[in-house]
Amino acid sequence: MKRLTLLLTLILGAYLIWSVEDLPEWGDPTSPASTYLSPHYIENIVEETSVPNLVTAILADYRGYDTMFETVVVFCAGLTVLTILRRTERKNKKVSTPRPQREGSDIILQNTARLLIPPMQLFALYVIAHGHHSPGGGFQGGVILGASFILLALSYDLKKTLKRFKESSMLFYSGLGVLIYAGIGVVCLLLGKNFLAYAAWSNFLGITELEAHSHGMLGVEIGVAITVMAIMFSLYADLASGGDLDEGL
Amino acid sequence: MILDNTILWQFDVLLLPMVIICALAALTIKDLVGAAIVTGAYSFLMCLLWTEMLAVDVAFTEAAVGAGVSTILLLATALHIKRKAKD
Amino acid sequence: MDNVLTYIVSGYNYWAALILIMIGMYGMIAKNNLLKKVIGMSIFQSAIILFYISISYKSNASIPIIAHGHGVADHTAIDPNLYVNPLPHVLMLTAIVVGVATLGVALAVLQKIYRVHGTIEEDEILESIKE
Numbered sequence: 001m002k003r004l005t006l007l008l009t010l011i012l013g014a015y016l017i018w019s020v021e022d023l024p025e026w027g028d029p030t031s032p033a034s035t036y037l038s039p040h041y042i043e044n045i046v047e048e049t050s051v052p053n054l055v056t057a058i059l060a061d062y063r064g065y066d067t068m069f070e071t072v073v074v075f076c077a078g079l080t081v082l083t084i085l086r087r088t089e090r091k092n093k094k095v096s097t098p099r100p101q102r103e104g105s106d107i108i109l110q111n112t113a114r115l116l117i118p119p120m121q122l123f124a125l126y127v128i129a130h131g132h133h134s135p136g137g138g139f140q141g142g143v144i145l146g147a148s149f150i151l152l153a154l155s156y157d158l159k160k161t162l163k164r165f166k167e168s169s170m171l172f173y174s175g176l177g178v179l180i181y182a183g184i185g186v187v188c189l190l191l192g193k194n195f196l197a198y199a200a201w202s203n204f205l206g207i208t209e210l211e212a213h214s215h216g217m218l219g220v221e222i223g224v225a226i227t228v229m230a231i232m233f234s235l236y237a238d239l240a241s242g243g244d245l246d247e248g249l
Numbered sequence: 250m251i252l253d254n255t256i257l258w259q260f261d262v263l264l265l266p267m268v269i270i271c272a273l274a275a276l277t278i279k280d281l282v283g284a285a286i287v288t289g290a291y292s293f294l295m296c297l298l299w300t301e302m303l304a305v306d307v308a309f310t311e312a313a314v315g316a317g318v319s320t321i322l323l324l325a326t327a328l329h330i331k332r333k334a335k336d
Numbered sequence: 337m338d339n340v341l342t343y344i345v346s347g348y349n350y351w352a353a354l355i356l357i358m359i360g361m362y363g364m365i366a367k368n369n370l371l372k373k374v375i376g377m378s379i380f381q382s383a384i385i386l387f388y389i390s391i392s393y394k395s396n397a398s399i400p401i402i403a404h405g406h407g408v409a410d411h412t413a414i415d416p417n418l419y420v421n422p423l424p425h426v427l428m429l430t431a432i433v434v435g436v437a438t439l440g441v442a443l444a445v446l447q448k449i450y451r452v453h454g455t456i457e458e459d460e461i462l463e464s465i466k467e
Contacts, residue, residue, distance in 0.1 A: 002366050005362055005365045008361075008365070009358050009361055009365075010358075012358065012361060013354065013358045016354045016357065017354065020347060023350055025347070026348075026349065026350075026390070026393070027393050027394055027395030027396075028395075029397070033391045033392065033421060033423075033424065034392070034416075037423060038422060038423045039416035041423065042400075042414060042416040042419050042422070043414050043416060045402065046402055053402075054401065055306040055400055055429065058426045059429065063426060066430070070434055073437060074433060074434065074437045077438065077441050078437070080441050080444070081440050081441055084441075084444045084445060084448050085444045085448065133401070135306045135309045135399075136309060137306065139310055139429065139430075139433045140306075140309050140310050140313050143310070143313040143314050143317070143433075144313055146318065147313065147317050147318060154321075231437070232318055232436075235322060235436075235440040236318070236321060236322065236325065238444065239326055239329075239440065239443055239444065239447065240321075242329050242447060242451075243447075258348075261349070265348065265349070265352040268352065272360070272379045273359060275375050275379065276359065276362075276363040276367065276372060276376060281369070281371055284372065284375060285375075288375050288378065291379070291382070292382070295382050295385075295386065299385075299386075299389050302349075302389050302393045302420075303393065303398065303399045303420045304389045304392065304420070304428075305399050305401075306429055307385070307432065310429050310433065311432055314432050314433060314435075314436045315382070318436055322436075322440055322443055323371070323374075323375070323439075326371065326447060327371060329450070330446070330447070330450045330456055331450075334368075334371070334372060334457075335368050335369060336367060336372070
């Protein structure tokens with residue numbers, strides 16, 4: 001079995017080496033990947049959306065439909081993990097090996113976490129709000145927000161964290177983010193433009209169409225961040241407790 | 250603002266072998282907790298590589314997702330199952 | 337000889353991505369432990385992302401954020417050669433986030449398998465299914 005796999009891998013490797021020859025030269029500005037569509041984005045992005053960060057602008061505006069369904073994929077993954085692992089009744093006896101007992105609480109770890117978590121959450125909000133002008137955006141900010149809750153659960157206790165951020169509110173927030181994203185698109189439809197064409201918001205908010213693109217992207221990023229935050233913490237809570245939500249690692 | 254690409258290959262020569270070594274180590278270590286930690290190191294080196302290729306947003310995401318949350322999830326699973334792997 | 341050397345050196349990122357794809361594929365198929373298979377899958381995924389990012393790179397270019405892009409009225413002269421190709425970055429950014437979601441689902445299935453069979457070694461699971 002192992003030898004067969006090695007042979008198969010080597011055949012794949014030889015095939016890939018053979019195809020490296022056809023790839024464009026390293027760092028070539030006129031390679032096929034950089035000639036057709038991307039120059040249009042780079043040249044016109046400030047005129048069309050007034051957002052200088054190209055990645056955020058393409059992610060949330062030009063390819064907004066794509067990103068909406070990426071958010072739905074993350075949402076579905078969170079629900080799947082919940083369906084597979086979660087068990088509310090403790091009738092089935094635990095098969096997992098007994099884990100080493102928690103030796104009291106570590107005061108240094110807990111106080112460091114207390115000092116670290118508020119700046120982390122503030123930084124996450126900055127990353128979401130400033131994603132138009134600097135690296136960042138909804139996905140990154142949402143993951144950092146979720147990681148702050150994971151840090152709380154790691155340093156204190158999963159139970160204590162779940163009192164602050166209940167399982168029902170996790171599910172509520174993960175749905176709310178998708179709803180915000182889709183809602184912004186549907187409002188564009190109702191105002192007489194295409195789905196997720198943010199320019200439709202200009203009359204409604206009393207701003208120019210260019211600013212409406214920027215504001216619409218911000219709203220969409222907030223939706224993405226809420227979903228990603230809730231799902232990241234939900235994944236951790238389910239996987240770390242084996243579906244019981246009683247104790248963390 | 251504009252970076253000259255002649256300064257970049259020294260980083261590459263350092264980082265690419267380390268990435269490959271980490272990938273091999275993550276698959277060969279028999280202790281699953283160790284394998285999870287090495288996977289985190291692999292993700293972080295990958296993030297440095299992408300920063301150096303000027304893909305700042307992708308590197309930021311990888312630093313938060315790959316080196317942060319993925320490692321924690323792998324660690325959580327490795328602590329729930331038998332730690333020793335056969336191969 | 338010199339020609340071959342420049343050929344190898346000119347695209348070393350492609351070579352690294354290629355080696356990592358081979359390592360990931362070997363891990364996914366040959367490893368007996370299911371968690372090792374999942375780790376192999378994530379190595380395969382990062383290798384493909386590395387390949388895409390390598391394609392997006394342009395020499396003598398800058399990060400894909402337009403300099404002084406906000407609040408200036410006329411932007412007639414933006415040279416595309418000064419910024420790296422942003423399109424692969426967008427595709428790969430979403431791929432990473434979806435990657436962690438699929439990793440979570442894979443690990444949940446793995447824990448469920450352990451709960452039912454008491455092991456995550458492939459051969460032992462096959463034996464316990466046969467019985």
